[in-house]
Structure formats: C-alpha cells, structure tokens
Amino acid sequence: xxxxSWVITLFFVLPFFCAxxxxxxxxxxxxxxxxxxxxxxxxxLILTIFVCFYHQQTIxxxxxxxxxxxxxxxxxxxxxxxxxxxxxxxxxxxGFFSAFYAIDxxxxxxxxxxxxxxxxxxxxxxxxxxxxGDLFNMYVFMELAAKSxxxxxxxxxxxxxxxxxxxxxxxxxxxxxxxxxGITMLYWKTSTLNMADISNLLQNSDNDxxxxxxxxxxxxxxxxxxxxxxxxxxxxxAHSSAPSPVSAILSGVLIKASGIYILMRLxxxxxxxxxxxxxxxxxxxxxxxxxxxxxxxGALDVKRLLAYSSISQVxxxxxxxxxxxxxxxxxxxxxxxxxxxxxxxxxxxxxxVFKGLLFLNAGSVEYATGARNMKQMGxxxxxMPVTFASTFVASMSIVGIxxxxxxxxxxxxxxxxxxxxYYFRAALGIIVGVITLVTFVKFxxxxxxxxxxxxxxxxxxxxxxxxxxxxxxxxxxxxxxxIIPEVRSLVIDPALDTLLETNGYSTKMxxx
Amino acid sequence: xxxxxxxFVLFMVGIYGVLTxxxxxxxxxxxxxxxxxxxxxxxxxxxVSGGQAPLVLDPETPYVQVVDPLPQAMVLTTLVIALxxxxxxLTMAIRLYKKYGTFDIRKINELKG
Numbered sequence: 001x002x003x004x005s006w007v008i009t010l011f012f013v014l015p016f017f018c019a020x021x022x023x024x025x026x027x028x029x030x031x032x033x034x035x036x037x038x039x040x041x042x043x044x045l046i047l048t049i050f051v052c053f054y055h056q057q058t059i060x061x062x063x064x065x066x067x068x069x070x071x072x073x074x075x076x077x078x079x080x081x082x083x084x085x086x087x088x089x090x091x092x093x094x095g096f097f098s099a100f101y102a103i104d105x106x107x108x109x110x111x112x113x114x115x116x117x118x119x120x121x122x123x124x125x126x127x128x129x130x131x132x133g134d135l136f137n138m139y140v141f142m143e144l145a146a147k148s149x150x151x152x153x154x155x156x157x158x159x160x161x162x163x164x165x166x167x168x169x170x171x172x173x174x175x176x177x178x179x180x181x182g183i184t185m186l187y188w189k190t191s192t193l194n195m196a197d198i199s200n201l202l203q204n205s206d207n208d209x210x211x212x213x214x215x216x217x218x219x220x221x222x223x224x225x226x227x228x229x230x231x232x233x234x235x236x237x238a239h240s241s242a243p244s245p246v247s248a249i250l251s252g253v254l255i256k257a258s259g260i261y262i263l264m265r266l267x268x269x270x271x272x273x274x275x276x277x278x279x280x281x282x283x284x285x286x287x288x289x290x291x292x293x294x295x296x297x298g299a300l301d302v303k304r305l306l307a308y309s310s311i312s313q314v315x316x317x318x319x320x321x322x323x324x325x326x327x328x329x330x331x332x333x334x335x336x337x338x339x340x341x342x343x344x345x346x347x348x349x350x351x352x353v354f355k356g357l358l359f360l361n362a363g364s365v366e367y368a369t370g371a372r373n374m375k376q377m378g379x380x381x382x383x384m385p386v387t388f389a390s391t392f393v394a395s396m397s398i399v400g401i402x403x404x405x406x407x408x409x410x411x412x413x414x415x416x417x418x419x420x421x422y423y424f425r426a427a428l429g430i431i432v433g434v435i436t437l438v439t440f441v442k443f444x445x446x447x448x449x450x451x452x453x454x455x456x457x458x459x460x461x462x463x464x465x466x467x468x469x470x471x472x473x474x475x476x477x478x479x480x481x482x483i484i485p486e487v488r489s490l491v492i493d494p495a496l497d498t499l500l501e502t503n504g505y506s507t508k509m510x511x512x
Numbered sequence: 513x514x515x516x517x518x519x520f521v522l523f524m525v526g527i528y529g530v531l532t533x534x535x536x537x538x539x540x541x542x543x544x545x546x547x548x549x550x551x552x553x554x555x556x557x558x559x560v561s562g563g564q565a566p567l568v569l570d571p572e573t574p575y576v577q578v579v580d581p582l583p584q585a586m587v588l589t590t591l592v593i594a595l596x597x598x599x600x601x602l603t604m605a606i607r608l609y610k611k612y613g614t615f616d617i618r619k620i621n622e623l624k625g
C-alpha cells in the first residue's frame with residue numbers, strides 16, 4: 001500500500017488544531033468541545049490502527065522538506081517504526097477512553113473548556129515524543145506534554161492539588177534539565193541531534209567514560225520522568241490529585257511515553273547496550289517493583305494506592321528491559337532477549353489498559369460518594385454493580401489471575417528471567433505478584449464489600465462513564481489473546497523487531 | 513575546559529538551591545539558575561575559537577570561520593520553554609500563597625510523598 005508520509009504529522013497536527021479551536025467553538029456552540037475532542041481522539045485511534053496494521057514499513061517524514069546533504073541528515077525527521085506505532089496505539093486508545101469518560105465526569109468542574117485544551121495538548125505532546133527521530137525535538141514535545149500535565153494536576157485548585165503540582169513541577173523541571181544536559185553533552189560529542197546519526201557515530205567508538213556519564217545523567221532524568229523508586233516522590237501526589245480521566249492518562253501512558261519509551265529508544269537503539277548500564281536499569285526496575293508494592297499495601301487513599309501500584313508495575317517493565325539489555329550486551333541468544341522484550345512491551349500495554357480502567361473506577365467511586373479514603377467506604381457493590389464488576393476484572397488483571405491479560409505478561413517476564421538464570425529477579429517477580437494480590441484484595445474488601453458506610457442516595461455512574469469502563473473491561477479480556485504467537489506477530493512483533501535490531505535503527509534513515 | 517567546569521558548578525549550585533531552600537520563590541530562582549547554566553553550556557558547545565556570528569555577509573565568500581548556529585537555535589527554543597516553566601511555577605506559588613499565607617514549604621505540607 002502506498003501512503004504519503006505526511007500522514008504521520010496528523011498525529012500531532014489534529015490535537016493541536018483541536019486544542020486551539022476548542023475555546024473558539026465553545027463560544028459559539030456551548031458544550032461542543034466535548035464532542036469535538038472525543039471525535040478527534042477517536043479519529044486518532046482509527047488513524048493509528050490504519051497506519052500500524054496496513055502499513056508495516058517504516059515511514060520517515062522530513063519536516064520542512066530538508067533533504068539530507070550527502071550522508072548528513074539536516075532538519076528534523078519524524079519516524080514511525082514498529083515501536084512508535086505500538087506506543088501510538090497505546091496513547092490514543094487510553095486518550096480516547098479518557099476523553100469519552102470525561103464527558104460526564106468533568107461536569108462537576110468549572111472551566112471544562114480549558115480541560116479539553118490541555119488534554120489535547122498533552123496527547124499532541126505524547127504523540128510527538130514517540131514519532132520524533134530527533135533528540136531535541138523529542139525534548140520539546142516531552143516538555144509540551146509535561147507542561148500540560150502540570151496544569152492538569154492542579155486543575156481542581158484545592159490546597160493539596162496545588163502542592164502536588166508544585167512538587168511535580170520542581171522535580172519534573174529538574175529531570176527535564178538533566179535530560180537537556182545529556183542532550184547537550186551528546187551534541188558536544190557527535191555534533192548532531194538526529195538519533196540515527198548519533199547511533200551511527202557511536203557504533204564506531206567504544207563506550208568511553210564520557211558516554212557512560214551521559215548515559216547515567218539520562219537514566220536519572222528519565223528515571224524521574226518514569227518514577228522509578230529513588231526518584232518517585234512526585235508520582236503518588238500528582239497522580240492522585242489530578243481529575244480521574246487525567247490520572248488514567250498520566251499513569252496509563254504519560255510515564256511510559258516520556259519515560260520508558262525514550263529509555264528503550266535511547267539505550268537500545270542509539271547507544272551500545274552496555275552490561276553495567278543494563279545492570280543499573282534492571283536494579284532500578286527491581287527496586288521499584290518491590291518498594292512500590294510495599295508502599296501500595298500501606299495506602300488508604302484509593303487513588304494513592306493505585307499510583308503506588310503504578311510504580312511497582314512500571315518496575316516490571318523496566319526490569320524486563322534491563323534483563324533484555326543484559327542479554328544483548330553479553331552477546332547471548334537473541335531469542336532470550338526477544339522473550340523479555342515481548343514480556344516488557346506486553347506488560348506495558350496491559351498496564352496502560354488495566355491501570356487506566358482502575359483510575360476510571362476510582363473516579364467513578366469518587367464521583368458517586370465524594371470520598372477517596374477507603375475506610376469511609378464499604379458495601380458499594382450493591383449500589384454500583386458496573387463499577388464493582390469492572391474493578392473486579394481490572395484488579396484480577398493487575399494481580400495476574402489466569403484468564404486476564406496481566407497474567408500472561410508477568411508470566412513471560414518471569415519465564416524469561418528463569419531461562420536466563422536470573423533466579424533472584426524471577427523470585428522477586430513472584431513475590432511482588434503476591435504483594436499486589438494483598439493490595440488489591442484490600443482495595444476490593446474495603447471499597448465494595450462489608451457494611452455500607454453511607455446512607456445511600458447515590459446510584460451507578462452516568463452512561464458515558466459506564467460505556468468507557470465496560471469497553472476497557474472487554475479489552476482486559478481481549479488482550480489475553482496476544483499470548484497466541486499469530487496474534488502477537490501483528491501487534492507486538494513490529495515493536496520487538498525494532499528493539500532487537502539495536503543499532504540497525506540507524507540504517508532506516510535517509511542519507512545513512 | 514575551565515568554562516565547561518564552571519557551567520557544571522553553576523548547575524550544581526542550582527541543584528543545591530532547589531534541595532536546601534525553604535522558600536517557594538527561592539526554589540524557582542534555583543531552577544532558573546540550573547536552566548541558565550545549561551544555556552551557557554549550549555552556547556559554549558557551539559563556540560568555535562575565533563569564529564564569527566553565522567551570517568553570510570558576503571555571498572562571494574560564504575565560508576568564513578563561523579560558530580555553530582544550531583546550539584544557539586536550541587537556546588532560543590529552550591528559553592521559550594523556560595519562560596513557560598517559570599510562569600507556571602510562579603502562578604502555582606502565588607496560588608499557594610493565597611491558600612496558606614506563606615511561601616515556607618515547611619508550612620505547606622499536606623501531602624506525604
């Protein structure tokens with residue numbers, strides 16, 4: 001199939017357009033921005049599915065038509081390859097369901113039109129990050145997504161929301177500056193910003209102290225962005241203070257698009273996979289898994305519990321990534337690396353679906369009862385059957401009970417760890433699974449079972465919230481079939497191939 | 513090399529300020545110091561000794577010794593982002609001041625990380 005490469009610019013042109021048309025349209029037809037944003041996110045989802053499944057080759061678009069001079073790419077390139085396509089699918093899926101859910105949920109907030117502007121800008125930023133083939137352009141899009149998320153966290157303008165947002169901004173700002181520092185150092189070394197070009201140039205040189213220093217700076221920066229454990233301070237506050245549809249996007253995709261995706265892209269496709277760096281990444285992942293799970297058990301606030309459990313689940317993904325990098329760096333069997341990367345990618349997708357769903361559930365509980373502390377709840381199962389059932393499915397997914405998607409991805413990571421004879425990490429994966437089980441049993445029991453703590457004058461959530469939750473429940477079941485190799489080859493394998501070819505990424509670019 | 517190290521020292525001064533100051537405005541100022549150290553770093557990275565501004569003054573001989581214009585363009589872009597960062601941080605600081613009546617972060621502690 002022949003496709004014009006400019007199509008990929010639509011992924012951020014459409015949300016930008018929508019963001020700036022929303023307030024104008026809202027003056028003429030009040031309330032139209034809800035429809036406009038939902039239709040736009042749906043169009044993006046359709047476009048993603050179309051681009052990813054019907055057009056399997058890498059699409060490269062040179063912004064402004066700057067052709068490479070000789071073998072030196074000048075100008076900014078947008079690249080859509082397997083990994084970008086996979087991330088786009090995730091971002092736009094959760095973006096669509098959150099926007100759909102927000103139609104009802106945001107009615108209790110004033111200033112809804114600014115909410116839609118910010119959410120469009122955030123989606124544009126995340127789509128830009130995953131499409132960019134240029135380090136500095138990636139940084140700018142990352143900042144765009146981060147800035148709109150800062151504003152969205154403080155959207156309710158209550159005391160705790162403002163405080164969470166300030167904390168998030170200071171830590172996020174420091175992380176961005178560390179990343180910019182890393183980019184500056186890389187530019188100093190290679191005199192280029194194009195990632196493929198950097199990858200080419202670094203292939204011919206060894207991993208010297210300079211590159212190791214840059215790598216550590218970048219791990220710190222992206223560690224803050226993806227909330228790995230020593231750098232996680234902002235996440236539980238920020239994710240629990242935001243309005244629930246935003247929490248779903250923040251926890252479901254933002255930490256992955258602006259943290260883990262760039263870690264994967266830089267440390268596998270651009271740098272040489274280095275054994276020590278891989279060990280650092282795997283250790284950070286393992287520590288996040290364990291400590292995040294322990295923090296989640298102790299939490300009593302529903303959304304804070306979910307936020308801590310995000311840290312733990314992201315730890316699984318990062319540990320899988322670190323394991324795969326170790327295998328590649330040692331030059332061992334590529335099929336072992338393939339298994340861990342499949343597990344990591346699969347778990348990342350699953351986490352975005354079930355954690356998105358759980359935050360939407362928490363939002364629906366908060367919408368009905370106005371409470372977030374689990375001790376004030378109880379017996380909600382009778383009044384909110386849809387929320388109860390969907391929370392049950394999502395909890396079973398995140399815990400890893402067999403027919404649901406979370407089981408298969410955790411299984412892949414643990415099996416890969418056992419195959420590579422990393423028994424400690426495999427055991428850690430199982431232990432954290434058990435702690436997660438305790439966490440979510442506690443969540444279920446406190447919230448939905450037992451004696452009703454309220455004299456009820458509330459019922460089930462409004463229609464749009466219900467539809468959104470039910471669709472994500474269906475996805476929790478459907479994603480399990482990704483364990484079948486034939487289905488997996490459609491969705492995960494393009495992304496996997498991008499990761500496995502390591503520095504081969506650079507050969508797809510024009511002029512190299 | 514001294515200049516690069518001084519940039520790094522300035523960066524560290526900024527980090528020290530963010531970590532130790534108790535006043536919201538001083539934290540914002542420290543973040544700005546970090547930003548500026550990186551702008552200086554970028555400008556230094558693009559500097560070619562004895563280079564001129566990257567302008568084509570004479571079309572006949574365009575290839576004179578010029579400094580690298582790309583880091584300068586990056587500084588301009590990052591300045592705009594830094595403006596957004598600062599205005600957003602200060603907005604939040606003002607809002608927090610209205611709620612709590614103080615800039616002291618020891619008194620603004622409803623949340624426990």
